Amino acid sequence: MEIPEDAARAGWYRHGPGLDAGAGTAVLAAHAGSYVTPRGPLYDLPDARPGDVVVLTGDDGSELRYEVETVEQTTKTVIDWSAYFRRDGEPRLVLVTCGGEWDAQRQSYDDNVTVTARLVGS
Template sequence: MKFISLLLGLVLLAGCSSGPAPAATPAGGKPDGASTATSSPAAGLARSEPTEIDVPRIGAHSTLIPLGLNPDNTIEVPPVSTPRQAGWYVNGPAPGEAGPAVILGHVDGNKQEGIFYRLKELTVGDRISVSRKDGTTIGFVVSKVDQIAKNVFPSDAVYGDTKDPELRLITCGGSFDSAAHSYRDNIIVYAVRS
C-alpha cells in the first residue's frame, strides 16, 4: 500500500494539550498511513468493538470509548476533564483484527494523572489485555516502547498495515512546553498478540 505523506496536525487541549496521536488524513478519512487491512481467519478475529483495556504493570484499567476524527482531520482524544478514560480509534482495526488497533489516553488532565501517566514505564514483554463486546479478551505483549517528538510522529509505524493483530497505545510525554501548552513528545507502545 502506498502511504500519503502529510504534515501532522495538532489538537490543542488543556492537560495533555495536544492529541496523543495527531495526524492529518488523506481523502479516505483515515490518518496518514492508517491500516485498511481486512480481517481473515488466519490473520485475526472478526471485528468486535473493544470495551476495556487492562495494563497490569502500570495499574491502568479503563473502559474504552469510541474516537473518530475532528473536523481538522486529527484524531479525537478522550475528554481531558476525565483523564482516566481511554479511547479506541474506530477508523482503524479493532483489537484482535489484523492490523494495528490504536488506543489513546491522556498522560494528565484536569489537574490529575491520566490513564497513561505511567505508560513510559512499560518494557518489552509486559502484558496488555483488551476485552471486546463479543465476550473475548485479547492478550498482547509489548514489543517496543518509543518516546518521539510530535513533529516527527511515525505515522507509517503506528498506522501502517500489519499481517497480524497488533496494538498501539499512545499518550503525550517528554517535557512540557508552557508557551505552546503542549507536551513536546509522544510515548508510543507497540504490542503484538500473545
C-alpha cells in the same frame, strides 16, 4: 483519530480492529492527564518495557492479551504516524500518550510515548 478532551478517557482508532483481533493495528491514545484528571488512563505508559503484557477486556468479559515489543519516546514534530495506522497485517496494539518535558507556554508535552505490542492470545 480523535482523542477525547476528557483526560480520563482514551480514543480508539475506528478503522482498526476492535476486540475481534482482526488484521491490522488497534490504536488507542489518551492524554497523559490534565488539571481535572491528573493521571490519564495511559499515564504510566513511559514505564512500559518489552515483555510486559497488556490485557484489553471487552464489555462481555472477553480478553485479548498483547506483549509489548517496543517503547519509544519521539518528538511530536518528527513522528511518522503512517507506520502505526495499518489496516492489514498481523494483529497489533499501539498505545500512545504524551511524554517528555511539559511546555507551559504551549500547554503541551514535547514528545509522544508510543508502545507497540503483538497479540499473544486471548
